[in-house]
Amino acid sequence: MVTQGFRYQFHVMWACACKDFRVALTDRLFTILGLFVPANVLILMSLFVLSGSQAPTAVVMQESGPYARAFYQAMSQAHSFRLQVSSPAQAEQLIAAGRIVAVVTIPADFDDRVKNSQPVQVRVEINNLNTDFTNDIRRAIPLSITSFYAKAFPNLVSVTVRETDLYPRDTDYLPYLSVSILVIALMMGGTLQAGTASAREWEKETIKELLLSPASRLAIMLGKMLGALLVGLGATVIVLVVLVLLLGVVPAHWLETAGATLLSLLIFNSLGTLLGTLIKRRMPVVALTMSLSLPLFFISGAFGPISFTTPLLQHIARLFPVYYQIVVMQHAFHNFNLNTLGLAGNLLVLCAFALGLILLVTWHSNIAT
Amino acid sequence: MDKKANNPILEFFLAARVIMTKDLQVWLRQPVMLVATIAPALVLLLVEMLAAQAVGRSPVALVIQDGGLQGARMAQAIQDADVFRIQQVDANKAQTLLKNLDVVAVVTIPADFSQRLRAHQPAVVDVTVNNLNLDFTNDIRRAVPDAITRYYAAQGDQSPILIHMEEHDLRQHDIQMFQYAVLPVVLLVLTISGLISGGNATAREWESATVKELLLAPVPGGAIVAGKVLAGFLTSFALGGLVLMAAYGLGWIYPQGIYWLDALLVVGLTSLLGASLGVAIGAALQHIMPVIAVSVNLAFYLFFLAGGMGVLAFEPVWLQNIAAFLPLTYGNHALQMALFYNSADLLGRDVLVLGISSLVALVLGTLAVRRGMAK
Numbered sequence: 011m012v013t014q015g016f017r018y019q020f021h022v023m024w025a026c027a028c029k030d031f032r033v034a035l036t037d038r039l040f041t042i043l044g045l046f047v048p049a050n051v052l053i054l055m056s057l058f059v060l061s062g063s064q065a066p067t068a069v070v071m072q073e074s075g076p077y078a079r080a081f082y083q084a085m086s087q088a089h090s091f092r093l094q095v096s097s098p099a100q101a102e103q104l105i106a107a108g109r110i111v112a113v114v115t116i117p118a119d120f121d122d123r124v125k126n127s128q129p130v131q132v133r134v135e136i137n138n139l140n141t142d143f144t145n146d147i148r149r150a151i152p153l154s155i156t157s158f159y160a161k162a163f164p165n166l167v168s169v170t171v172r173e174t175d176l177y178p179r180d181t182d183y184l185p186y187l188s189v190s191i192l193v194i195a196l197m198m199g200g201t202l203q204a205g206t207a208s209a210r211e212w213e214k215e216t217i218k219e220l221l222l223s224p225a226s227r228l229a230i231m232l233g234k235m236l237g238a239l240l241v242g243l244g245a246t247v248i249v250l251v252v253l254v255l256l257l258g259v260v261p262a263h264w265l266e267t268a269g270a271t272l273l274s275l276l277i278f279n280s281l282g283t284l285l286g287t288l289i290k291r292r293m294p295v296v297a298l299t300m301s302l303s304l305p306l307f308f309i310s311g312a313f314g315p316i317s318f319t320t321p322l323l324q325h326i327a328r329l330f331p332v333y334y335q336i337v338v339m340q341h342a343f344h345n346f347n348l349n350t351l352g353l354a355g356n357l358l359v360l361c362a363f364a365l366g367l368i369l370l371v372t373w374h375s376n377i378a379t
Numbered sequence: 380m381d382k383k384a385n386n387p388i389l390e391f392f393l394a395a396r397v398i399m400t401k402d403l404q405v406w407l408r409q410p411v412m413l414v415a416t417i418a419p420a421l422v423l424l425l426v427e428m429l430a431a432q433a434v435g436r437s438p439v440a441l442v443i444q445d446g447g448l449q450g451a452r453m454a455q456a457i458q459d460a461d462v463f464r465i466q467q468v469d470a471n472k473a474q475t476l477l478k479n480l481d482v483v484a485v486v487t488i489p490a491d492f493s494q495r496l497r498a499h500q501p502a503v504v505d506v507t508v509n510n511l512n513l514d515f516t517n518d519i520r521r522a523v524p525d526a527i528t529r530y531y532a533a534q535g536d537q538s539p540i541l542i543h544m545e546e547h548d549l550r551q552h553d554i555q556m557f558q559y560a561v562l563p564v565v566l567l568v569l570t571i572s573g574l575i576s577g578g579n580a581t582a583r584e585w586e587s588a589t590v591k592e593l594l595l596a597p598v599p600g601g602a603i604v605a606g607k608v609l610a611g612f613l614t615s616f617a618l619g620g621l622v623l624m625a626a627y628g629l630g631w632i633y634p635q636g637i638y639w640l641d642a643l644l645v646v647g648l649t650s651l652l653g654a655s656l657g658v659a660i661g662a663a664l665q666h667i668m669p670v671i672a673v674s675v676n677l678a679f680y681l682f683f684l685a686g687g688m689g690v691l692a693f694e695p696v697w698l699q700n701i702a703a704f705l706p707l708t709y710g711n712h713a714l715q716m717a718l719f720y721n722s723a724d725l726l727g728r729d730v731l732v733l734g735i736s737s738l739v740a741l742v743l744g745t746l747a748v749r750r751g752m753a754k
Contacts, residue, residue: 039669054683089517111692131545138548140690142556149521151544152528159540166539171523172503175510186512293667300675314512315480318438346511350479
């Protein structure tokens with residue numbers, strides 16, 4: 011009897027999933043766009059990190075002696091500049107056109123003055139558009155000066171930095187951020203598919219038939235989530251192909267990646283189903299899902315551990331599953347531990363989110379009648 | 380009545396006004412859409428403002444093992460650098476903080492620091508950095524030498540460093556990062572709002588089959604397009620104006636006198652561009668769901684490619700070249716000039732590009748509606 015009941019519920023679930031999958035296929039344009047939304051998000055947000063924090067800077071070398079060249083060398087190793095040697099006229103033209111953000115002029119008497127221990131002024135013209143970037147330059151020039159002295163006159167400037175890194179290799183912006191972007195892309199794709207599928211039932215008033223049927227609400231809702239998950243898997247494959255083949259970001263643990271991806275889809279499908287049943291209209295569901303993802307991306311530790319940000323943002327981030335998903339995904343791809351909960355702790359929190367959302371969806375569909 | 384019938388221009392405007400009013404009333408009946416359009420941008424602004432407080436000021440543990448004068452001076456230079464959020468702790472606590480990811484790095488002034496400097500021997504400042512992300516790692520790599528530079532600069536005439544930076548800024552004042560982010564977000568609001576309200580209002584006519592009534596009505600097709608574009612324009616313009624007023628109230632932008640007009644002109648043209656494109660997309664797709672999907676995708680592409688999340692000058696050249704073809708790039712530039720620097724630098728160029736783009740979008744919208752009605 012129990013087995014038969016379970017079989018029946020499973021049958022209901024599967025039927026709902028197949029129905030939603032077929033309906034998604036009839037709304038071709040929307041489904042195609044939905045499938046490519048995560049990949050679009052990944053590509054667009056990756057554009058943001060292409061620039062990194064290297065300030066495009068023109069260096070006007072009015073002196074070509076060994077000290078001037080050593081100073082240029084120090085600038086190039088300051089982790090701050092994308093240097094190009096230019097004439098004064100070219101440099102002015104570039105900064106006026108907004109192509110570069112600073113012009114550094116090494117004066118004609120640079121070598122003589124340095125050799126004779128006389129003061130030297132290095133003129134730095136800055137397009138001070140934004141303090142984040144401007145301050146990088148304001149710090150990087152003195153850094154170049156000090157490192158120039160440390161190499162050229164080690165007896166004069168004897169204080170240096172001895173760096174020890176926790177990881178054997180640095181991780182560049184793109185490999186790090188693209189993993190965080192993957193989570194947001196999954197969020198958009200998963201919530202969108204499930205949210206529209208769920209809201210469509212209310213919009214087309216077919217929810218009546220579903221709620222009046224003798225099937226359990228849990229089975230119906232799980233079926234809808236499963237349908238969205240099947241469609242979402244297509245988007246996931248596309249986005250993973252872009253990540254691995256196009257951006258060259260390969261997971262350190264493939265199984266963990268697959269598990270985290272499925273868990274993420276389950277959470278976002280549940281969230282989408284909940285949004286769809288609450289809002290009951292596809293249009294606001296789509297608009298809300300697509301546009302709220304960007305703020306969530308920012309607060310959930312996409313750029314680094316949230317413990318490096320302000321306490322208020324840390325508290326807000328912990329309220330959303332996206333934060334824990336980013337932590338798990340960064341571990342799966344780069345073996346990083348971004349909080350003290352450990353992999354099991356983060357997975358447990360995510361499972362709690364998934365369960366909570368499924369219960370909420372079922373409860374809401376129960377009280378809907 | 381007769382006058383109206385005999386005056387085609389009056390008839391055109393009357394029809395456009397009626398359609399505009401109807402679309403505005405429908406729009407006002409959808410508060411969720413209104414929230415969905417404006418809330419993300421406002422939340423994004425708030426988040427950027429909060430995040431900006433942490434940008435460039437990484438949390439660092441400072442361990443001072445040296446009790447000498449030079450060690451104290453070095454520690455002071457690190458404190459004064461204002462690039463760290465410092466916790467001064469002992470070595471054990473510092474390791475715990477680093478392990479728990481409470482700090483990006485541990486900076487240690489070793490016990491023999493002063494002694495080595497007195498003996499004219501090389502002295503090191505030890506830095507253990509959690510290099511999981513190049514963004515934070517490079518901040519530390521820049522900031523610690525910056526503190527060393529300050530240490531030497533504090534020696535005044537005794538400093539061995541004689542090369543100094545002579546800074547010349549192109550702008551009168553610096554703009555904070557979150558302030559800088561306000562303007563692209565305003566443009567994002569305008570574009571999304573225009574695209575969605577224009578597209579939605581147009582596609583709805585086909586989806587609910589009310590396009591029949593419009594087709595049968597004795598009004599020119601241009602009036603229908605004008606009415607729909609005007610409704611989208613007004614909603615977007617009002618939203619953009621509200622966000623600008625909020626930014627002004629919070630002291631994030633500082634326009635004066637005539638530069639308010641420059642800003643409003645740019646806001647108006649961008650709203651017109653968004654609404655016209657929205658009508659074109661709505662008439663072409665004739666279904667609300669695809670319209671929304673295309674509109675949001677398009678708005679985000681325009682936002683990102685026009686340098687919405689950074690500074691265009693920092694982007695690769697190929698990206699800068701793409702941005703040169705996007706009208707939002709010019710809108711952003713014009714707003715920056717008017718609202719931050721009270722300048723009309725290249726305003727003519729920016730307005731011309733936005734104006735031509737809006738006109739092209741309007742023509743596209745008209746053609747799409749006519750084509751849709753002819754089917």
